[in-house]
Amino acid sequence: MKILIIGTGYVGVTTAMVFAESGWQVTGLDVDAFKIERLRQGRLHFHEPGLEDLISKHVRSGRLLFTTDKEKAIAEHDIIFICVGTPSQLDGNADLRYIQQAAEDIGYWMNDYKLVVTKSTVPVGSQEQIKTWIEASQRVAYSFDVASNPEFLREGKAVEDALRPDRIVIGTDSANATEQLQKLYGAFQCPWIVTKPRTAELIKYASNAFLATKISYMNELARLCDELEINVKEVADGMGLDPRIGPSFLQAGLGYGGSCFPKDVSELVMTARKHEVNLRILDQVMEVNCLQFNYLLDKARKRLGDFTDKYIAVLGLAFKPNTDDIREAPALRVIQELILEKAKVRLFDPIAKLPVDVCYETVTVCGSVEEALQNAEAVILCTEWTEFGQLNWEHLRALLTQANFFDGRNMMDARQMRGIGYYYQGIGNDY
Incomplete structure (x- = not known):
């Protein structure tokens, strides 16, 4: 053949x-x-x-x-x-x-x-x-x-x-x-x-929508964890040991992105509506995901007052590590919001790039983490690239005018970051 x-x-x-x-x-x-x-x-x-x-x-x-x-x-x-x-x-x-x-x-x-x-x-x-x-x-x-x-x-x-x-x-x-x-x-x-063709087609949509649901559920739970002073990662670890739940897709953060989850959830919801069925859970999954990035920015606003004319280092552009895919990436929403609020953004990603037809006057694409951090008043981590976790953050702190670190992927250890002098905020990960 x-x-x-x-x-x-x-x-x-x-x-x-x-x-x-x-x-x-x-x-x-x-x-x-x-x-x-x-x-x-x-x-x-x-x-x-x-x-x-x-x-x-x-x-x-x-x-x-x-x-x-x-x-x-x-x-x-x-x-x-x-x-x-x-x-x-x-x-x-x-x-x-x-x-x-x-x-x-x-x-x-x-x-x-x-x-x-x-x-x-x-x-x-x-x-x-x-x-x-x-x-x-x-x-x-x-x-x-x-x-x-x-x-x-x-x-x-x-x-x-x-x-x-x-x-x-x-x-x-x-x-x-x-x-x-x-x-x-x-x-x-x-x-x-x-199986029948229609069943196979639905299996694909149903699989991705369920995984997206797990992500949005954990993101909502992380907000409760913040109020209760509980570490959502420890909650996820305890949940994930149950074989009926499993550990995958229980990581709280900025929300899901990429070429699959956003469109597949949306298209499944639209298919249901055509047949006069309301998938109310998936409606909420999408709503939570659309708003999640702003939850972290609210933490930054409380700390900084506002973003006007402030240098903000954004680390990570890809929707997840080990890819250059930026489709529906939460980092894009973060950057667009920072621009609207007149921040000066310094962006670094080891692989992913902004589209060639996109040019933001107040966004500087940097060639290294060090360049992005220079004189920044806050760091917002949007993609959990392995190399970000391997950096000497105690040494890098000297590059910042204010050592504010907002971890959109709960990649860092809150106590360790605070121990070396950072004001650190994650998403349900501060305890």
Whole structure:
């Protein structure tokens, strides 16, 4: 079987790597010539630990190819994975324009039976819509199947998740499609779920929405911990030992961000509303997340009075460590609020960068932590990069005009930071 991956973003490239690593011949297709040229050189256009080395290995071996030629790519491959983006629209619904384009291209250029597999996160019922788009675009009525095979990747740990998945979900009505996908994933030792396409589509949304719920729950609990003078990290440790709860996603902080949780929760809520169902818990999850960044800024306001003309060092831009993804990053909300309140922001992140088309007059992008801290009146930590925890904060204190530290990720030890002279505030982490 020859495999085609349509879309060479985060999901597409990782999926291509997985199948190449499993011994299959894989081609990545994209309309973006810049991305394709970089990938042909074995280079990524985004940051993901360990992935570039594997891509480079399979490009050199010839097992992994990249192209912009839709006609040839679709005609020459048996299984086609759709891995294009599905961003949220302003009303919270998923934007399926790239899914539709991929489906229409497949229909137009197919020359034989094809198995089309949706890897992108799509609303419930999209498998049926993709079938309609393919059929409407066919010049000859070739047979085909459409299956759903959602991804469950964590940015920063995508290689680990892709090569050692905790489950494989396949949604299809076709025995032939099931057989081909089981053969494709034959080397993976993990639980399998083979179900209807709509169920597979909902499993993806429901999984991410539940994880987002855990985060917002802990963020609300952290506020109570502040009032009760209890350390929320100790509460989380005690909760996480219960196997019914588990330790993951119990970290209080500035809230969730990235390309998945914000849009997936929103899109699930919108899907429910279309069917006249109110997911009230998820409404609250979103509301808590939207306001959480301001909870930490309120602590800073109480200490500083206001932000006008004050130098504020913001450490971390990415929505989480080990990625350069800044989509829906809480740091962006923090920076925008500081700008509105006329602060002078000095920003440092070891990997992530502001978009090239974004220019803030009162934001200075720094090349080091030391540069960001110089003469600052407060530090706001927004991303828990490992290197931030390894710094000599006692030595760095001398760079600040005021040693105020507001920890948006509860990364530091409150007692230790206060012991070396900082005014320290976390989120439910001060005791």
